[in-house]
Amino acid sequence: MIxxxxxxxxxxxxxxxxxxxxxxxxxKDLSQxxxxxxxxxxxxxxxxxxxxxxxxxxxxxxxxxxxNITLIKLVDEKEALRDLEYISNIFEEVIKHLxxxxxxxxxxxxxxxxxxxxxxxxxxxxxxxxxxxxAFAVKISNEEKNVMLCQPLFTDENKEKRGxxxxxxxxxxxxxxxxxx
Numbered sequence: 001m002i003x004x005x006x007x008x009x010x011x012x013x014x015x016x017x018x019x020x021x022x023x024x025x026x027x028k029d030l031s032q033x034x035x036x037x038x039x040x041x042x043x044x045x046x047x048x049x050x051x052x053x054x055x056x057x058x059x060x061x062x063x064x065x066x067x068n069i070t071l072i073k074l075v076d077e078k079e080a081l082r083d084l085e086y087i088s089n090i091f092e093e094v095i096k097h098l099x100x101x102x103x104x105x106x107x108x109x110x111x112x113x114x115x116x117x118x119x120x121x122x123x124x125x126x127x128x129x130x131x132x133x134x135a136f137a138v139k140i141s142n143e144e145k146n147v148m149l150c151q152p153l154f155t156d157e158n159k160e161k162r163g164x165x166x167x168x169x170x171x172x173x174x175x176x177x178x179x180x181x
Contacts, residue, residue, distance in 0.1 A: 001088040002095070003028040005069070007080065013073050020078040022071045029066045035103035036094045043174060048107055055087070056143040062087055111172040113137040121122035121152040143174060 004027040013019035014035050021115035038046045038053065045054040055062045061072040071080050079086065094101065110171060116137040123133065128149040130136040138146035147153065147169065 002091045003030065003088060007077070008068070008078075008082060010077060018071050019073045019075065020042060020077075021072060022077070024069045024080070024084065026069060030091055031066050033094055034064070034095070035105045036098060036101045037090060039101050039104040040094050040097070041090070041169075045110060046104070046107055048105060051151075053092075056084070057083075059144060104137055105112060108172055111141055111168065111174065113141045115168065116140050116165065119161045119168060120150060121158050121161065123152050125152060127151045140169070140174075169176065 005024045007021040007022060008025050011021050011023070013021045031053075034046050034048075034051060034053040038044050041053075041055070047053075051066055053064045055064070059073055060083065061070075063070045063072070064087065069084070071083050072084070113134060114137070117134055120133045120137060124131075128136045128139075128145065128151075129166050130139060130145070135149075136145060136150065140147055147165065152158060154167065
């Protein structure tokens, strides 16, 4: 691992009462690499003013700061250890290829559900599993659901909206299905 760590706290997750959140202290300041990680991953939320970098993966959130990492929506401590290894591997790859990565110093902000909603078909069809398009937009914004679940968006009729939404999500640092990149 690129950093040594110590699990400081294991607490109930505020976002999901069936999960835990873990606070981990680290012995290395990784903040100088945040712009490189952002460029490397092409996603994530970078905040330069108070150096932090957030990654979402499989419905979980990893917040990386100068001296600690918080992991949110985990099942158990074993999952925390696997996710810390995942984070370490990302930083190791970035450091290994530092000379070939153009850092991205821009701060993106997560998209608001209202911004996402304006590009959705607004049919409230419930195919995505949500009661409304707004509820689905909230889930997309929080990276709890993938835009691919909106079947009406992927019809010829909504091709223009789909293109705008996918570009918007990509610019916001969220995952976009690779077939649309």
